[in-house]
Amino acid sequence: MLVKETLLKIKKLGIETDWNDAFAGKSKGNRHLFRVVRLARYMAKRLSANVSIVEAGAWLHDSALPSGNDYDYKKNRRIVKKLLSPFNLSTREINAVAECVAAHEGTSKPKTVEAKIVHDTDVLEKSGMLGIIRHTWKMANSGMLLPGHITRKDAAKILNHLQWRSKKLQTSLGKKIHSYVTIPITQAKAQEIISFVAEKAVTGIVTEKIAHLIYKKLTAIQQKRLKEQMNQDYLRRF
Template sequence: MLNDLQLKKIKDFGIDLDWNGAFDGKSKGNRHLFRIVNKSKEIAKNFDVDLTIIEAAAWLHDTNLEKTVTGDTLANLDKILKLFNDLDIEKNVQEKIIHCIEAHDGRIPAKTIEAKIIHDADTLEKTGPLGIIRETWKRSQIGWNSEQIIEHLKIHIKKRSDRLYTDIARSIADKNNKMLDDFFLIIDEQISEN
């Protein structure tokens, strides 16, 4: 269990890296982390979990974006561990949060319910309208063109949606996916007109 001061410091750290470090500061002011915190807490209401672990992991889940867009989710592990040690966070709590971070994007399986919740919240964000915009922007930052991004999104969204862990997340994703099917049909029609 984390205390209020620890959570505030974790929040400030996560926001600072996200706004000032990720994408060389180009994403300053975005609200992705705030949405993941809220969505994670919403999903967590259905489970017996430590909400402070959920909140901390949600603030820290994208700390790797300071160093890499497509690489290791623990690219900033050294900074995270320093923060945890400076805040005197217990080792078992550190391990739970770190597992949430490393499993949030689905590259490794989530083993704990907390990690599954963070994964599902991030996936719902990525497969919803704001997530489509954010993923498009992220891919454009590494030089992808429109056609590459569209094809990536079709595969990425389906793959991520198929890997949701919780029933509540699958229910929300079903609704989002119906809307996105129409969205991609319109895009395909527009592309074929050229």
């Protein structure tokens, strides 16, 4: 059963994987999982989904990252099922959590309301200014960007990825939050931000510190929304 004690162990496992194993420990201390869990639990309550399944899926959603990437539905599913095997869970619970993890990157349509929620919370972390920072961080530390040589094409690729993910949003609540946190940005401005973020990211500076460092490069409304994304104050509006 997904009792409180099991959820705490799953939380610990998710954080350890994200902080120590993914990206060789470079993202240690980042708050992505904490924001995803808070938002996912909020959405689960609003949408009458199973809150425990959503929470477990949210803590473990990026658990395939240490294997190199987390885009493959079947691989994600295999990895999380193995991680869940020591816990005293039913096959139904394991499959329900695994679906949340397997489908979170939008490469496969989530089959359950719980998986739709975990998917959408991750899309919202890849939206707006926070999304630009986070996707740049991931690309730079996956060797897919060359810091110091960020081109217009790189900027377009990152913006296109965020747009691709937003088109896959599954819930109307997710869509509403997305349109609130997303502020238009020119490709030139995005290129400037991405160049700055990529250089910091490869030295192991986490998202939250980078967000703090780029505030002065942003317009007032971009600053406001980025702050709201970091502290999730926007939740009061939805």
